[in-house]
Amino acid sequence: MRVTVIAGGVGGARFLRGLRSHLREAYPNGDGGSTAEITAVVNTGDDMWLTGLRVCPDLDSIMYTLGGANDDERGWGRQGESERVSAELTAYGIGWPWFTLGDLDLGTHIARSSFLRDGLTLTEATARLSERWPLGVRLLPMSDQPVETHVEIVVDGKRRIVHFEEWWVKHRAAVPAQRFIQVGVDAAHPTPAVLHAIEHADVIVVAPSNPVVSIGTVLGVPGMRAALKAAKAPVVGVSPIISGAAVRGMADACLTAIGVETTAVAVGKHYGSRARGGLLDAWLIDETDAPGAAVLAAAGIPTTVVPLWMNDPATSAQLAADALAAARR
C-alpha cells in the first residue's frame, strides 16, 4: 500500500500523523510500524532565505509533528523552544523582528543551509534532516527549484509586493491580497522522486491544507497537474474548510483573493472533478456541510460526508481511514 499525500504545513502535518497511525493499524509490519509507505509531497512556496539561512516552514512543521517534537499547543515550531539567537540577531539589526526563529528550529535551518551550500538538492537535504527523526513518512519538497510565494498588497495607498510570510505573519493576512505571485515557478518542475511517488501511488490524498498558497502552489509547479492526471491512483481530497471557515490558518483571506468562497463546496469545485478535467475522484466534507454534497455531486465530484475535525490521534486516524475508504469507492 503506497499513499502519496499533497500537503502544506500544519493541516498536512496533522493529517499525515493520523494517516501514519491508521496505516500502522491497518497494515502492521509486526514491529510497531507499517508495511504501507507514505510519501508527502510538500509545498515549498513559503520557503525563504532569512539572515542567510534557508527556512522551509511546511517541511519543518511536518518533520517536527511526525518526529514528535512539534509544539502542538502553539501549533508550530519546536517544543521547549527558546529565542536567544534571534534576540542576538535583532541586537545586530538583521532579520525580520516579527519573524522569530527559535533556537532549536535554527539548528534545522543551519543544517539545511549547510547541506544546500554543499551542493545537495533540497530533496537530498530534506532526506538528511529526516534521518534524525522517527518519521515513518518520506518527505519530499514539491520541487528542487526555489518557488517563493509573494503577495501583492496595498499599504498606505502604495502597491507593494512582499514575501508570503511578511503578509501572513507581519500583517496577519489582514491587508487584502491583490494577487499571489509564485516567484521562480516557471523554472521549477516536480522532482523525479515526486513524479515517481505520484505515478506509483495506490492512493493520492490532497491534505486539508490551504487550497491557495499550499495545495495551489504545489499544483502550480509546471508538470504537476499533468502527473496527477496521468496517475493510475484515485485522488481524494479532504476539505480544509468546515462550516464556512478555515479549520486553521487564514485560508479565507487567500480564497477571497482568488475569488473563491470559503466553503467546502466552493473549494471542491475549485479543485474540480477529475472525470471532467479537474483534480478530484473523491472529496471529503464535514457533516455540518452535508447539504453541499448534492451540489458537489452535480459538479461530478463524488463526495463523502464524515467528521473532519482532527481533535486527537483517534479522530485524525479515523479521518485518514475515511479518506482511504472514499478513494476505494
Add this chain to the structure above:
Amino acid sequence: MRVTVIAGGVGGARFLRGLRSHLREAYPNGDGGSTAEITAVVNTGDDMWLTGLRVCPDLDSIMYTLGGANDDERGWGRQGESERVSAELTAYGIGWPWFTLGDLDLGTHIARSSFLRDGLTLTEATARLSERWPLGVRLLPMSDQPVETHVEIVVDGKRRIVHFEEWWVKHRAAVPAQRFIQVGVDAAHPTPAVLHAIEHADVIVVAPSNPVVSIGTVLGVPGMRAALKAAKAPVVGVSPIISGAAVRGMADACLTAIGVETTAVAVGKHYGSRARGGLLDAWLIDETDAPGAAVLAAAGIPTTVVPLWMNDPATSAQLAADALAAARR
C-alpha cells in the same frame, strides 16, 4: 594620540581593555571616553567556515571582551552562554562535535555570514557587528582575504593537514605540529584601513599574543612587514612569555614547531630589532625574566622590565601605560 595594536584573541583582548582604560585616564574626552584612538589589527588566521557560518575567533574574543560580554572565567565566548543550537547540529550530524558554538555566539556568526554573503568585506562586516557594542576600539581584520592557518601533524603514523582549530581544540596542541601553513596567504594583503592605521599611528604595539599563529600570521600577510618598517611610529612589543611559559594558550607548542624557545628572550629575538631589520623598537619583559634584558640589548632590542601579568583592570592598564612609555623612549 593614535595607538595601533597588532593582536590575537584572548591576550590581545586583555591588553586592549587595559589600553582603553589607560587612555581614558591619560587622554580623557570629558565624557568618560578618550580623545585617543585605538585601532586593533586582528589575526584572522583562526577563522573558518563551520556549518556554513563564518567564525572569526580572535575578532570575536576582542569584541566580546571590549563589549563587556566575554566570559572571563572560561576565558572565551559569551557570558551566560548556552548550547542548544549546537546540540541540534550534533543531532543532525553536522559540525565539529569538539567545537561547540554557543547560542549567543552563533548570533554573531549568523549576522557576519549574512553580511559577507550580502557582499560586504570582512572589514565592513566587522564594523557592522561592532556598532552594537561599546568598544571604544576600532576592530580591523588584518586582511579581507581569507587566510586560514592549517597544521601538519602526524596521527597514527599518517601525515595529515588539519585546520588550526582542529589541532588547537580537538588535539589540545598535544600532537606535535610539523609546520604551519597559511592557506590563502599568497593572495592576501593588508586592507587599506590597516595600512592607514599603521601609517598614521603614533605608537604601534605588538600585543602579548601567540607569536606564531596570531602575531606571526598577521606579519605573514604580504606587505604587512613592509608597512610596519615604513611606519613613522615606534613599535613596542609585549612578551606573551613569562618565566619560560605562555601566559595563556599553548604558545610553547607553536614556538617549538618553528624552532624558537619558549622564553621572552627568544621571542624578542625572533621578532628582531627594528634597527637591524626586524620588528621591535622596544620590548617589554616580565620582572622574572630580567636577567635576559642584557642578551636582548646585545641583540639591539631596547628592553623594559615591568610586571607583565594582567590580573585585573588596574594591572592591565598599568601594562598599557608601561608599553606606551617604553615606546616614547
